[in-house]
Amino acid sequence: DAKTTQPTSMDCAEGRAANLPCNHSTISGNEYVYWYRQIHSQGPQYIIHGLKNNETNEMASLIITEDRKSSTLILPHATLRDTAVYYCIVRVRGTDSWGKLQFGAGTQVVVTP
Amino acid sequence: EAGVAQSPRYKIIEKRQSVAFWCNPISGHATLYWYQQILGQGPKLLIQFQNNGVVDDSQLPKDRFSAERLKGVDSTLKIQPAKLEDSAVYLCASSVGQLRAFFGQGTRLTVV
Numbered sequence: 001d002a003k004t005t006q007p008t009s010m011d012c013a014e015g016r017a018a019n020l021p022c023n024h025s026t027i028s029g030n031e032y033v034y035w036y037r038q039i040h041s042q043g044p045q046y047i048i049h050g051l052k053n054n055e056t057n058e059m060a061s062l063i064i065t066e067d068r069k070s071s072t073l074i075l076p077h078a079t080l081r082d083t084a085v086y087y088c089i090v091r092v093r094g095t096d097s098w099g100k101l102q103f104g105a106g107t108q109v110v111v112t113p
Numbered sequence: 114e115a116g117v118a119q120s121p122r123y124k125i126i127e128k129r130q131s132v133a134f135w136c137n138p139i140s141g142h143a144t145l146y147w148y149q150q151i152l153g154q155g156p157k158l159l160i161q162f163q164n165n166g167v168v169d170d171s172q173l174p175k176d177r178f179s180a181e182r183l184k185g186v187d188s189t190l191k192i193q194p195a196k197l198e199d200s201a202v203y204l205c206a207s208s209v210g211q212l213r214a215f216f217g218q219g220t221r222l223t224v225v
Binding site: 036038042043044045046049085087099100101102103104105106 | 117146148154155156157158161168169204206208213214215216217218219
């Protein structure tokens, strides 16, 4: 599976958009980009995933560059409850099964009042 | 819908003792994962099941860790004998194919 690179930490003001970058320059054609987050003392929580098109759901938007070498997770209006570690994961799709769901170190996001 | 259930929530054991964790995934979820999360690090995949079969166990320390998934539903993860460095939160998760994985609350293991 392709490796991902994320900043160690970032701060965001409450009510502003939080833009979380992720680099996955070795991604291959059958690998999807997933984002999860982990609030303190809880298990990880799924946010969103995509292959090459931009995606949006009730939690966030995922912007994937045309060459698929990087992506950005956007939290449109950050709240204090969005303070968490955010993980960008690349996951391979095989012919009839899915590859490992492997977490890296993630980005610690702190939303401040 | 009911979430992923794990027990116990906390466990303290002495080194060289044995311990077992139990996981009941969401009904109908064919894929089950066990992760180890050491304080300050991201979760590390130990083993991934697809129904009864093992998809990946490349990071499972097989000399002391074992896992099984009976009848493709519940799963147990065992450590025998435990070492100090096994102190961590053990997370279980389940999913349907490529869809979102749901995680349990985890079991916090302390080895003294």
